[in-house]
Amino acid sequence: MLFVFVSDCGRGSAQRGLVVAGSTSVQPFADHWAEVYMRENPGRVVNVQGGGSSAGIQAAREGAADIGMSSRELKPDEKDLLEVIVAWDGLAIIIHPRNPIEELSLEQVQNIFAGNINNWDILGGSGHLITVVTREEGSGTRGAFQEMVMKGSRVSRAAIVQDSNGTVREIVANDPNSIGYISLGLVNEKVKAVRFEGIEANFENIDQKKYRLIRPFLFVTKGPPKAAAQDFINFVLSRPTQEMVRHDGLIPVFKE
Amino acid sequence: MTRLERNEKLIRLALLLVAFSAVSTLVIITIFIFGEGTPVMFKYGLKKFLLSLDWFPLEKSYGLLPMIIGSLFVTAGALVIGVPFGLACAIVLTEFSSKRLRRILKPIIELLAGIPSVVYGFIGVIILVPFIRDRLGGPGLSVLAASIILGIMILPTIISISIDSLQAVPRSYREGSIALGATRWQTTRMVMFPAAKSGIIASIILGMGRAIGETMAVIMIAGNAAVIPRSLLDPVRTLTSNIALEMGYAAGEHREALFATGVILFIIIMVLNTIANLTSKRRIP
Numbered sequence: 001m002l003f004v005f006v007s008d009c010g011r012g013s014a015q016r017g018l019v020v021a022g023s024t025s026v027q028p029f030a031d032h033w034a035e036v037y038m039r040e041n042p043g044r045v046v047n048v049q050g051g052g053s054s055a056g057i058q059a060a061r062e063g064a065a066d067i068g069m070s071s072r073e074l075k076p077d078e079k080d081l082l083e084v085i086v087a088w089d090g091l092a093i094i095i096h097p098r099n100p101i102e103e104l105s106l107e108q109v110q111n112i113f114a115g116n117i118n119n120w121d122i123l124g125g126s127g128h129l130i131t132v133v134t135r136e137e138g139s140g141t142r143g144a145f146q147e148m149v150m151k152g153s154r155v156s157r158a159a160i161v162q163d164s165n166g167t168v169r170e171i172v173a174n175d176p177n178s179i180g181y182i183s184l185g186l187v188n189e190k191v192k193a194v195r196f197e198g199i200e201a202n203f204e205n206i207d208q209k210k211y212r213l214i215r216p217f218l219f220v221t222k223g224p225p226k227a228a229a230q231d232f233i234n235f236v237l238s239r240p241t242q243e244m245v246r247h248d249g250l251i252p253v254f255k256e
Numbered sequence: 257m258t259r260l261e262r263n264e265k266l267i268r269l270a271l272l273l274v275a276f277s278a279v280s281t282l283v284i285i286t287i288f289i290f291g292e293g294t295p296v297m298f299k300y301g302l303k304k305f306l307l308s309l310d311w312f313p314l315e316k317s318y319g320l321l322p323m324i325i326g327s328l329f330v331t332a333g334a335l336v337i338g339v340p341f342g343l344a345c346a347i348v349l350t351e352f353s354s355k356r357l358r359r360i361l362k363p364i365i366e367l368l369a370g371i372p373s374v375v376y377g378f379i380g381v382i383i384l385v386p387f388i389r390d391r392l393g394g395p396g397l398s399v400l401a402a403s404i405i406l407g408i409m410i411l412p413t414i415i416s417i418s419i420d421s422l423q424a425v426p427r428s429y430r431e432g433s434i435a436l437g438a439t440r441w442q443t444t445r446m447v448m449f450p451a452a453k454s455g456i457i458a459s460i461i462l463g464m465g466r467a468i469g470e471t472m473a474v475i476m477i478a479g480n481a482a483v484i485p486r487s488l489l490d491p492v493r494t495l496t497s498n499i500a501l502e503m504g505y506a507a508g509e510h511r512e513a514l515f516a517t518g519v520i521l522f523i524i525i526m527v528l529n530t531i532a533n534l535t536s537k538r539r540i541p
Contacts, residue, residue: 024504052504054511075507131395136480137313138505154312157322160397160491161480163501174386175395 017045018228022056022069023140024164025089025183026217029248030069036244037235046232053140057081060220066229068220071140073147082225083218086236088251090184091144091213092193092201094169096176101125103195109149112179115156120177132159133171133180141165144215145181185249206251214251289522293515305516311482313502313510320495320520322482327468327494327524329485330478333403334410334467339460341407342414346456349415350422351444362419369412377476380405385477394489397479402492405473410463417462421455422448458536465528468521471496495521 020030027050034046051059053070057078060068074083093109095101101123104112111117113132121127134155135142146155160178162168168180173190184201187193193201196213205211219233235241242252297305300318308319345365349358380401389396425448433443449456471494479491480501493501499514499521506514 050504054505054507058507077508129394136501136505137311138502138507138510140505157311157483158481158491160395161482161493161501163475163504167476170381171397175389178395 017047018067018232019047019049019059019065020067020069020219020232021049021051021059021065022220023053023071023217024050025053025071025140026069026086029087029217029245029250032244032248033236033241034232036241037232040235041231044228044231052138054138057220060222063222066221066226067232070218070220071215072143073216074218074220078220081220081222083220084233084237085216085253086219086233087217087242087245087253088206088214089217090201090203090206090211090251091141091148091181091215092184092187093179093181093196093213094172094187094191094193095179096172097190097192098176099125099192101194103198106149106197109196110151110153113150113155113159114153115158126177128177131171131175131178132156133168133178134159134161135168135181136161136163139163140215141181141183144213148213148215149181183249203246203251217250286522289515289518292512293517293519296509296512297516297519306520309484311498313506313513316509318513318516320498320517322484323493323495323498323517324520325484326478326492327496327521329399330402330406330474330492330494331464331467333399333488334406335460335464337404337407338410338414338463338467342411342459342463343418343456345411345415346418346422347444350419351440351448358419362416365415366412368408373409373470373473374476376405376409377473380473380477388489392489394487395479395491397477397491398489399478399485399492400488402474402478402494403488405477406467406470409470409473410466413463413466414459417459418452418456421452421459424455425451454535458532461528461532461535465525465532468494468528469496469525471500475500495524 020034027048030048034048037046038044049065053072056065056068057070057074058068059065060081068081070083071089074081093104099120101120104123108117108123112130113134115132117123118130119127120130132155135145142155160171162171165182165186168182169186169188169191172178172180184193187201195201196211199205199211201211201213206214219236221229225233237253239254242254245252296318305318305320306324307321308317309321310317310319311322349361353361384401384404385396387396388394388398388401392400429447429451430443433447434440438446474494475497478494478497480493480497481491482493482498483490485492495517498517502510503514
């Protein structure tokens, strides 16, 4: 795969090490896990690479990566691979902090993104046209948004398209009339996450299954993972790492 | 003698091999793009690819018309901004300024070409986009923003090639015109310009090629909505942005459709380059 970029694992080791490649949404977290794993297991090398969910899945299938990372569910024709959920990620609907809107219903969000509601005054806000910001087709985040929010309807094709969580956040932070969606862990003070269906987007509400916009982060392998890969997966699923997961802004897979 | 001859032959062979490797890269890229891109085009029909407005790759509709028109709009916009400024600059530097000033200014202008496109995009996002959004309305990420930034990006190409072709006009033309009593502007307009015409046209076409191929800066400031823009303030998606935006997550036919986008782009750029080569060949001796 041409699009898989090798990130510097900080060791420059001649050996290939364990290659973990895929989703750019999972990558920053996997980088962190790998860093801690390598510190705790001197001599082991984990190489985390980006490229996107599909690239990661393809790399796992072709053996270019030992583990593929995906931020979307596997498609039916990808189900021959083994998957394990390593964390959950919340999805937040974000607007500009100065926007007076605090809460949106599922139906309102649907209509905004489908282009049926195009002015904030319909929702009780300013009389400005809404700038809808979405992710590119094929993105795991967009796939999750489509499935959980849009369901059957389409995101308006007049929507601005950006290719990362960061750029969506940047546009929403700068444009008072815009609305977008990003990973909950990446929400910062420059944007405002609206209450969705009356529920505030936070970890407590996700734990209590009140906030419903969540998606899995997957590790994908072709067949049962090799010993080195299994060891890393076990490490990621272990309690200390999962506590770190929460600290990093994701939702751990273990249940109290 | 024979040893020298053999060395000569060896070096020629080595050079030929290296030269061929450069050419073969082009051949391999061409074969690869067409090999990956054309099957899906023929599967769904060329007409659907070129004329459909619907780009919903996950639902298997691959209409590239909004992107083709988007690329043409943005490129035309870049020319509207880049050509007048570029030509004016080239004329001033060749006809109305001292040699010393030209020697300082021309390298500075050429430095513009060395600034990475992501920097242009960044400046666009930070300065131009908010300006357009606040003063003119719309989301700011727009045809206008992309045109202005691309217009600036093609300036060095237009200016330096135009200067070269104006300077290539024989001195006697200018001297003859001035001797006949024409003013400097009349000389520039009626003698220098027509004489350098083919080079100037080539500079414009090369600038056009740069504009249509630019990706990074455009993704950052054009908004990338896959619709035909209805005004200068609407977002737009170009062919290059279409590929770069979606390649990370594209799989299967979606990925092939992105290669098909590359095929269309490839053809457009080949046509432009051919025109550029043909026009610049007809240069004044």
